[in-house]
Amino acid sequence: MERLVAAVLAAGVLQVLLATTDDHYLLSRIAFGSCANQSAPQPIWDAINKFDPQVFIWLGDNIYGDIRRPFNFLGKERTIGPWKNAPRFIPSSSSEMLSRYNSAKNVPGYLRLRAKAKVVGTWDDHDYGLNDAGKELSAKTTNQRLLLDFLDEPQDSPRRKQAGVYTSYTFGPPGKQVKIILLDTRYHRDPLSSDGSVLGDSQWSWLGKELRGPPSAITIIGSSIQVISNLSGTTGPLFYMESWGHFPKERDRLFKLINDSKKRDGVFFISGDVHFGEITRYDCAAGYPLYDITSSGLTQAVEKVLPSPLRFIVRFLAWFTPSTMRVKNQNCRYRSCTYGEPNFGAIQIDWDASPVNLKIQVRDINGLPVTGVDISLSELQAWNRTIKAGQDQRHCTLEVELPWIVRYRLAILVYSVLACKQFLMLLDNRTGEYVLVASCFGRTNLCSDISLPGVPQKMQD
Template identity: 35%
Template structure:
């Protein structure tokens, strides 16, 4: 083998080794530098899937951005685990103790002293993997979860069938007349997969009011004035369990706001349910509940609210979008952060060093070409430890450049007095996925003006000739294709390519090593033969 071929072989070997760590693990183009911090009138940090019994490396980075609130999106702790290979509930005492362990974590405790902690749950802090309305321990689970969040014992939220809640923030922006609402859904307490039910009727009615859907009223209340003074009947136990009680003071504000953030523990618009079937067990999303998903999108459209979705659960991070006039009249935007202490690679068994070997093969960002080029499926997915950030800025784009020096002075206030009117649409929402090192991995900025519109306005624009298709026809465009439109070949793309990569990389690696060893041994033998010839 010549020196040239040996050099090429070494380079090929290095490319195999660096494939995961450098080529695919680098930050995608367009992502802000590590020191980047978006200007914000209101800043949330959020995350999900954090084992209380594992090292927690994200809290320092979360504290560094000084969020106005930290939002749990489920799996705060894990109250179930495998015993002799069988998943089992750990019991009430260990369930409670797991929350206490989380509260005692020094960095988390420091964050809780510095900012507001809010959240909803998912299956593992609810008590059992993929559990729903049938879970017999849900009354206890609700009690200890609300204890963990510090919800007062006499709060009406304690009476609710579920842990859903909303938090309204007002007096935002330069003129203190802007507002935002964080809505946290409960996808466990009422979930009945066999019936296709996810939220339950009481939660749906509550959500209508939180979104400001025209005509929405409290359960059993006939006017807005009566709604303010309504309280549940103490003598009606059935009503106390299944009806919406008078909401706590913080939630008493359901007047219109400028922007709404809806948090769901499971993904809303993943559109990967069919693709991952057979590859991963127990993956849930709103796609499994098509009627509920349609109802949610209809409510959002009817409310005329500017909405962005948050989600967790899937042990990786991504920003999901759907073009305008597909699912909503405007662009659907969802940011998923999951895996604060563990990711999808931690599901690989450690036996025989398999997990360490797989980590060498699989990059931090999954290659987009693994997924079919349908809709938004070819998006960035970050699979290492992560958390999310939402930065709402009510300044206009020009002011963002000229007034950057005023960032520190514009601190985010706590929820306060209400504003009576909806201000202009100037401003934007910055969505960031950050690693446990605080570096931004995936980002997207959404102008508030891009989160507006109704289907009636779409049809009117089509009638005027401003756009090519109306609401019904527009949703049939190629850009609106989803997993239900995938062909059999497209459905097989992910598993086939994933298998080819996992098998092919080790084969290439072994071939490179073999070529390198062979070339080196030849180079060693050649000087020996030359010396023998000289002696002869």
């Protein structure tokens, strides 16, 4: 206990020192992450501490503050299905939110990180207060205070007086400055189906000033939801993920703002939310490629919904789902170039290299890379951009622009398998015997290896 208290005190002193020396603090190691359930084990902090970041960035879902109700397909309160009549998620009280923040803040591994690194961050829906919520949430003012207390934000900080938690930081001496811009994609966001605003007028005005301000060598824009990926265009109608892709006008506005900020080279995004890690890229928004490194989550991960022996199914579906923006290279652990187990993001800046080199990775619970890119800083400068037709334009077609047969192939596969299964169940009921299925898809003759005892051969043919 004494060590934990000492760590907390040291963290407070470090935060004060860093806050007053940002202008001269050469930043070369940054870690980031999202989606940390305060009630779940959090062994990944060991790997993050071993990476020894100077700054750690929370990208949202720093706690799971809302209440998740059980799946109920039938009964009085139905939370899923076509006749759903009750919400799956409901807000919790401010006292319960505070309790969950206190639990998260006192995780031993996180305490060790706070003792040696500057911790900054923004929020996403579950720490904002409600799954998928936007500006309509009534508790957002109270919950903003709780988040800023969790982040040890000074009492006189402008973030405590504004509507929303957006902010920016600048580290490093002139010529080697790193600017970190953290967006708030919740407080002012219009409904998902509206194609309205993500940031709201006041935040857009602030962001414009930030991007048109004094130049920095590197600018990292943190968004709680993915900026580049349009995966919802290919995973629907099975399921949809929140992203800037739901607000195409806003995303175009963001890209245009970056493109028009002539002094603002070296921009890339980091994001969270989706419970898997990946790196995406868009080549046709600015004068250089825009990258989005997604790390999600520190505890929550899509493969954990299945037992270990069946997790290959998730990996197969991730590979099968078409993605035009995802970066696929030799650094990927799996063919899909996604990672569905707990992970964190790691950024290393080699200021001594000529030109300056960026190594950006998604790392696993042991600190080993699962996907990554090595980027020369000169590649992220419009004046040094050499357009090569074909190769450098390969990340320009959005998923929503794919031919429908490609775009919806995941849904076609899933529905075909379900239909085949239903057909076999009907036949099984008809004969009263089990039907052995050796293969039901992936062949020219669907279900060609199925034996149907008791069914005439002509009917089988």
